Amino acid sequence: MLSKSKIKLIRSLEHKKFRNETGLFLAEGDKLVRDILPYFQCRLLAATTDWLASAGQLPDCETVEISADEMHSASLMRTPQHVLALFEQPQYDFMLETLDGKLVLALDGIQDPGNMGTIMRIADWFGIDTLLCSSTCADIYNPKTVQATMGALARVKVHYVDLVSVLNACKGKMPIYGTFLDGEDMYATPLSASGIIVMGSEGRGISREVEKCVTHKLFIPNYPAGAVTSESLNVSAATAIMCAEFRRRLR
Amino acid sequence: MLSKSKIKLIRSLEHKKFRNETGLFLAEGDKLVRDILPYFQCRLLAATTDWLASAGQLPDCETVEISADEMHSASLMRTPQHVLALFEQPQYDFMLETLDGKLVLALDGIQDPGNMGTIMRIADWFGIDTLLCSSTCADIYNPKTVQATMGALARVKVHYVDLVSVLNACKGKMPIYGTFLDGEDMYATPLSASGIIVMGSEGRGISREVEKCVTHKLFIPNYPAGAVTSESLNVSAATAIMCAEFRRRLR
Numbered sequence: 173m174l175s176k177s178k179i180k181l182i183r184s185l186e187h188k189k190f191r192n193e194t195g196l197f198l199a200e201g202d203k204l205v206r207d208i209l210p211y212f213q214c215r216l217l218a219a220t221t222d223w224l225a226s227a228g229q230l231p232d233c234e235t236v237e238i239s240a241d242e243m244h245s246a247s248l249m250r251t252p253q254h255v256l257a258l259f260e261q262p263q264y265d266f267m268l269e270t271l272d273g274k275l276v277l278a279l280d281g282i283q284d285p286g287n288m289g290t291i292m293r294i295a296d297w298f299g300i301d302t303l304l305c306s307s308t309c310a311d312i313y314n315p316k317t318v319q320a321t322m323g324a325l326a327r328v329k330v331h332y333v334d335l336v337s338v339l340n341a342c343k344g345k346m347p348i349y350g351t352f353l354d355g356e357d358m359y360a361t362p363l364s365a366s367g368i369i370v371m372g373s374e375g376r377g378i379s380r381e382v383e384k385c386v387t388h389k390l391f392i393p394n395y396p397a398g399a400v401t402s403e404s405l406n407v408s409a410a411t412a413i414m415c416a417e418f419r420r421r422l423r
Numbered sequence: 424m425l426s427k428s429k430i431k432l433i434r435s436l437e438h439k440k441f442r443n444e445t446g447l448f449l450a451e452g453d454k455l456v457r458d459i460l461p462y463f464q465c466r467l468l469a470a471t472t473d474w475l476a477s478a479g480q481l482p483d484c485e486t487v488e489i490s491a492d493e494m495h496s497a498s499l500m501r502t503p504q505h506v507l508a509l510f511e512q513p514q515y516d517f518m519l520e521t522l523d524g525k526l527v528l529a530l531d532g533i534q535d536p537g538n539m540g541t542i543m544r545i546a547d548w549f550g551i552d553t554l555l556c557s558s559t560c561a562d563i564y565n566p567k568t569v570q571a572t573m574g575a576l577a578r579v580k581v582h583y584v585d586l587v588s589v590l591n592a593c594k595g596k597m598p599i600y601g602t603f604l605d606g607e608d609m610y611a612t613p614l615s616a617s618g619i620i621v622m623g624s625e626g627r628g629i630s631r632e633v634e635k636c637v638t639h640k641l642f643i644p645n646y647p648a649g650a651v652t653s654e655s656l657n658v659s660a661a662t663a664i665m666c667a668e669f670r671r672r673l674r
Contacts, residue, residue, distance in 0.1 A: 296652045296653045298645065298652075299645070299646040299650055299652070323653060394549065395548075395673070401547045401575075401578070405663065406544055408541070412661070413667040422646070423610060
């Protein structure tokens with residue numbers, strides 16, 4: 173049985189304030205919880221009798237058997253699942269040297285939790301294990317983002333950094349790419365195997381300060397060239413195309 | 424001033440039942456309303472004094488000047504804008520011949536209104552002017568979808584069809600592509616300038632019935648090949664990569 177204070181704790185993790193205070197995040201659903209259980213320190217696992225019976229070996233953490241009604245009270249999802257878990261937010265040290273020789277994504281002010289999660293899945297798919305996020309990005313431990321990552325959270329390390337400082341420190345050592353409507357046709361531009369790809373925010377694109385750090389301005393060509401189309405692609409869609417193209421060039 | 428019944432009508436368009444009954448859809452915000460105003464029959468335009476003063480020539484439709492408070496009552500957005508408008512849902516005739524020689528997207532059971540909107544923007548960016556949607560797809564006139572299209576709605580025609588029947592009728596006349604985890608590496612496969620690209624639902628991918636219609640199974644390679652990554656890309660991300668690659672081949 174889940175105490176009222178536990179239910180309150182779980183539901184409080186919808187808010188960044190409480191995620192910061194507790195250092196915890198919430199994950200819900202069989203697939204997600206199973207996927208990330210080996211990678212993060214679990215502090216509480218609440219599941220139905222059936223789930224626990226079929227779960228096999230579980231890590232050493234507080235485990236509570238709960239009813240469907242209790243799950244309904246604790247869950248932040250419209251359709252509660254059979255299991256939810258609280259995990260400790262990992263603390264990754266960030267050192268500039270870890271970027272050497274890697275292809276890395278840098279996010280400048282991405283606001284939408286769903287976009288953050290989708291971008292993390294894209295990074296994971298394309299073997300990009302480091303995400304640099306400006307402090308203006310949405311919190312990766314927002315429950316909506318955690319759900320949208322579909323487990324990629326376990327493989328991609330996220331660092332919230334002063335993006336301008338980090339990019340300035342990298343300038344000259346590695347190429348820094350960004351997408352701009354007045355950039356160069358990406359298909360007509362040599363792309364490096366390593367470096368940083370900066371993606372800008374949904375509404376305003378890459379900020380002026382970050383733009384100054386970009387060494388290669390790229391454009392994802394629309395079709396046919398010069399046609400009247402949408403003014404831009406959604407940031408997740410643009411990230412997907414960029415990452416796919418960088419990886420295709422390595423073939 | 425906006426009557427109570429008008430406010431009720433506007434807010435009712437959140438629900439598909441009322442969109443179907445009235446044949447209307449709602450669009451909010453300066454940019455979106457301006458973008459689509461020339462393309463759809465406007466039935467009601469409600470805007471603040473300032474917006475109307477700066478709007479210039481408006482089409483011949485019922486126009487109501489409203490206060491910020493009234494906008495707040497009528498709007499479905501968290502942060503109401505200065506204008507909203509009701510438009511008639513266009514009725515497009517669908518004929519198989521309109522697909523000839525075109526690259527077309529077919530959506531099989533896309534559930535998320537945001538994904539529907541993002542995919543429409545991708546289609547627009549890549550000059551794909553026809554979207555075939557199975558009847559199991561989310562409604563394109565859902566206000567969330569309309570907002571996510573960012574005006575692409577004006578250029579991309581959407582047809583809700585019996586997808587299996589349409590694809591069967593097309594089979595043999597044009598290639599029908601679909602993405603599958605066991606498909607052929609898309610970069611190692613010739614891609615046609617025209618044909619149909621089928622994208623499957625978020626949870627279950629392409630349905631079995633639709634799979635039988637697919638003539639070319641493709642796979643978007645992850646990196647490095649064979650690495651343990653997310654099990655799939657988000658459907659919008661996959662659609663973006665597919666459309667970009669089909670268009671890149673034409674260069």
